[in-house]
Amino acid sequence: MQQNIYDNPEFFSGYYELRKRSDNYNDLLEQPAMRGLLPCLAGKTVLDLGCGFGRNCADFLRRGAKRVVGVDISQKMLDVARRESYGEEIEYINMSMTDIHALNEKFDFVYSSLAFHYIEDFHKLICDIYALLNDGGQLLFSQEHPVVTATKNSEEGGYICNERGEPVSYKFSNYNESGLRVISWFVDGVEKYHRTMGEILTEIADAGFIIEAVCETSPDSEVVKKHPKFKQEYIKPNFLIVRARK
Amino acid sequence: MQQNIYDNPEFFSGYYELRKRSDNYNDLLEQPAMRGLLPCLAGKTVLDLGCGFGRNCADFLRRGAKRVVGVDISQKMLDVARRESYGEEIEYINMSMTDIHALNEKFDFVYSSLAFHYIEDFHKLICDIYALLNDGGQLLFSQEHPVVTATKNSEEGGYICNERGEPVSYKFSNYNESGLRVISWFVDGVEKYHRTMGEILTEIADAGFIIEAVCETSPDSEVVKKHPKFKQEYIKPNFLIVRARK
Structure with missing residues (x-):
């Protein structure tokens, strides 16, 4: 059973405030890198896994997608999404990412921002996504x-x-010991799953995907000029981004 | 111009002694992982880049390869190879890996153990290897x-x-600053090149390769039982291994 931490009121309000800040890592480090790897979406059907506030769903429509399905385990996140990021071509579904095999539809593009580390069974997730993609579709x-x-x-x-x-x-440990990590982020007891780069990438290749790009985010010099604290992101990788084709 | 550190007498003798030790990282951590990813070599032509003492060249013959070409920049290493790891089907060529575009032959399998971090121009190296491989061949x-x-x-x-x-x-720094690293290993002034995982893997994908497996070595429990110092290798990844297909 996947933890639904985003529906925890204390966690939700902490996360909501974080995302409103102008110097958050999503907006300045992860999202620019993700946009740089977005394929052309004109006329395509899109599935956004862990869509949260739905901001990317709305962006996919602006980029010409003909239909966008946003899935999130958190009802609180989807309440914001339905209020702030709506459109006739967007459908939001309150569902755990562990249940997406039940979606009765295929997609040209599957997108997911900062959600896969919450999923225990990465093998099942990747196989489910592969099955949901049309031939030539991308993740x-x-x-x-x-x-x-x-x-x-x-x-x-x-x-x-x-x-x-x-x-x-930057120091770290336990790299070669995959599995559950319980951390404190806004609240205690947030559950994440550690996997090595090798495990993640080989799982993707084994599912049948062709890996097209692997990106480990590094801050743009303009971002560092404006927000000097981002200079520390030259020291280590922060996010992992992968694009793969069926 | 690639540095030829293995022909430095002091470096060579330090390295030669290291490889004779029973608890060296090559034999206990890197080589078992590489063997686990070896394709079937029966009837195949093989190119070994940075073949050193030629031990793997001899092993490829035992595994049924019909021809093995070993390339190394170091004459001293090849002297040992020609003395210890010979065979009618093995040819050793004293050449920098930066010059392999001049080889007038195609191969079914290109192998390289712990040598690519000495090469400055990874893009050229990967493109050269792609061109040297037969269709369906593997790196x-x-x-x-x-x-x-x-x-x-x-x-x-x-x-x-x-x-x-x-x-x-384990602590590290400068991850997002690719380029030359000058370190001390047996002697001062050993030149290596740092690249991120993302840069390495995207370069391979961009060249046209299909990435089949990515492995970050972790010690076997039997190895840790016999050599307790290897327990520290659970903390961090030590070697990166990639298998890709043309």
């Missing part, structure tokens, strides 16, 4: 980078600073 | 993992130990 997803999800004990992971308090290195 | 290579090659200043990288001297984390 584009991002997730937290394995170097970031690896560490079990938070004291053994994170930035190491010099005497002036500036980050100079 | 299998290993290199130092990008997390290991990343750090510029050695003080900012390496294991972090607890008060009992046991490694608990």
